[in-house]
Amino acid sequence: MAKLTADFGACQGYANCVVAADDVYDIDDDGIVVLLKEHIEESDRARVEEAARSCPVNALQVVDG
Amino acid sequence: MADQTAVFEAVREGMIPAHVYNDREIFELERDRLFNRSWMFLAHESEIPDVGDYVVRHVLEDSFIVTRDNKGEVRVMFNMCLHRGMQVCRAEMGNASNFRCPYHGWSYRNDGRILGLPFHQEAYGGEEGFKKKGQTLLPAPSMDTYNGLIFISLDPDAEPLEDFLGDFKFYLDYYTKQSADGVEVRGPQRWRVKANWKIGAENFAGDMYHTPQTHTSVVEIGLFREPKAEKRKDGNTYWATSGGGTTYKLPPGTLEERLAYVGYPAEMIERMKESWSQDQLDVIGRDGFMISAASIFPNISLVHNWPKVEDTDSDEVLPFISLRQWQPISENETEVLSWFIVDKNAPEEFKALSYKAYLMCFGSTGMFEQDDVENWVSLTNTAAGSMARRLHLNSRMGMKMDGSEVVPALTKEQFAGPGKAYVGYGEYSQRNLLSKWADYLEREPEPAKGISLGGAIRGEQGRTSCSEEQNR
Structure with missing residues (x-):
């Protein structure tokens, strides 16, 4: 399993993560990222990491655990 | 901008000032008063x-x-x-x-x-x-x-699409509703021709007169069984509300025999009988007419033909349907979008052969297409000159000097379809299409309302309509 983290203060509402993986990331009415899952399977890690990397302000991480 | 009243008057009498096929001012009027309003x-x-x-x-x-x-x-x-x-x-x-x-x-x-x-x-x-x-x-x-065809109008107050299409829906069903599940399309192929957009629309709406001349070679090589002059003059041309087209006269027979004559397999004929009204069936079965080319105002055309697809001596044919749009680029250039249409429930083998038939005849490689476009490009070029400003083309075929008809319109007993239909050569549909064109171009445009987003403008909060409110 891998764990998803977000720096909610850094998020600027680009929503690139939602475009890349809308089953994992969403955005609330204030334009701040919402994590729809806390953990993901290792098999899904590559796809979600790509979504996290698409964040222009580096607010998203996928970490072990 | 020049006063075009004389142009519209001439067009309504079936005399077409030749320059309308390559004229910047006319094109700008078309953009502002026709394409900004009509269903597209x-x-x-x-x-x-x-x-x-x-x-x-x-x-x-x-x-x-x-x-x-x-x-x-x-x-x-x-x-x-x-x-x-x-x-x-x-x-x-x-x-x-x-x-x-x-x-x-x-x-x-x-x-x-x-x-x-x-x-x-x-x-x-x-x-x-x-x-x-x-x-x-x-x-x-x-x-x-309508039947899965998605239309828009840039006019927020456009009349309902069904009213705009009006009686032409009757004919549109032959092309787009051969069974309850409708059709699927392939394409579009997309290419540009240096020709005015109106020429293609007029041609498909009612020009059965060009077939024996322009498409002679297609008959000569044995691809096509039908477009000999004597065949075309037995068909009728019709106009109904927003569109019109041409038909072929079929040999005597029942509804089933006539649909089989143009190459439809029995199972498709059964579904047509369930999908079409009695009047729609009577056009074929009782009256003996089969729809061929057609145009919907302003710039959509349809074609239904039945060439020989197998390279044999047999007379076996297979029908295909194409939908195309004459997308105006300028007064002398048009982008053609050409789709292949086939009934969703047709057998796979029929779909494959029908697609082959379409590609042989129409689309960017189609033989009919090549024949037609040479004429249209040449016509457009000539229409740009000074002499073209003097010539009014005679588009009065089927009408005498005093406006009376050369042949009477078919009665309801002779032709079950709505609108007006005439057997033989005539430019009825072209006149109807261009009269409608004149109606649009004559009407002053309403200024479009500005839409301001997310902020204040002249004290008002602007916003787009919420997505839930969009028409369906």
Whole structure:
């Protein structure tokens, strides 16, 4: 399993993560990222990491655990 | 701008000032008064079967994204970012849950709602500065569908599509509703020709007169059984509300025999009998007419023909249907979009052969297409000159000097279809098409209302209509 983290203060509402993986990331009415899952399977890690990397302000991480 | 009243008067009498086929001022009138108002075809629903599917299509310069949103609804949205006007979708077709503007990174869900607005809080002060809730890419002012054909109008007060199509729906069903599940399309092939858009629309609407001359070679090589002069003059041409077309006269026989004569297999004929009204069946079975080419005002055409697809001595034929759009680029250039249409429930073998028949005859490689376009390009070139400003082309075929008819219109007992139909050569449909054209061009345009987004303008809060309110 891998764990998803977000720096909610850094998020600027680009929503690139939602475009890349809308089953994992969403955005609330204030334009701040919402994590729809806390953990993901290792098999899904590559796809979600790509979504996290698409964040222009580096607010998203996928970490072990 | 020059006063065009004399042009419209001449056109209504069936005398066409030749320069209308290559005239900048006329083209600008067409843009402002015709294409800005009329219902315009964009796509068929079968081109976007799955959630997230989209195609990008145009009404002249205006780019529209036609999507199937996450709820399965068809949406048509103006392809321009609300912020700086960049195109948010730059591909021609694909599947996407969202569209992101490449300029500043604003993103939109596939129903048009704003998703991402970078630095909303810092840059605009959040909702107090730019109201993003409920904002969407601009929906097409009017949108509706018929038999899966998606139309829009840039006029928010456009009459309902069904009223606009009117009695032509009767004929449109032959092409697009051969069974309860409708049709699927392939394509479009897309190419440009240096010809005015009206020429193709007029040709398909009623020019059975050109077939024996322009398409002689197609008959000579044995591809086609029908378009000999004596065959074409037995057919009729009709006009009904928004469109008109040509028909062939079929040999004597029952409904089933006549549909089989043009190559439909028995199972498809059975489904046609369930899908079409008694009048629609009577046009074929009782009256012996088979629909062929047609145009819907202003710039959609259809064609139904039945060439020989097998290279044998047998007379076996197979029908195909094509839908095409004459998309105006300028007064002397047209982008042709050509789709192949086939009944969704047709046997796979029929679909394959029908597609082959289409490709032989129409589309960018089609033999009929090549024959036609040489004429249209040459005509357009000549129409630009000074002499063309003096010549009024005679488009009065089928009508005497005093306006009376050369042959009487068919009665309801002779032809079960709506509108007016005449057997033999005549330019009835071309006159109807251009009269409608004159009606649109004569009417002054209403100034378009501005739409201001997310902020204040002249004391008013501007906003787009919420996506839920878009017409369906």
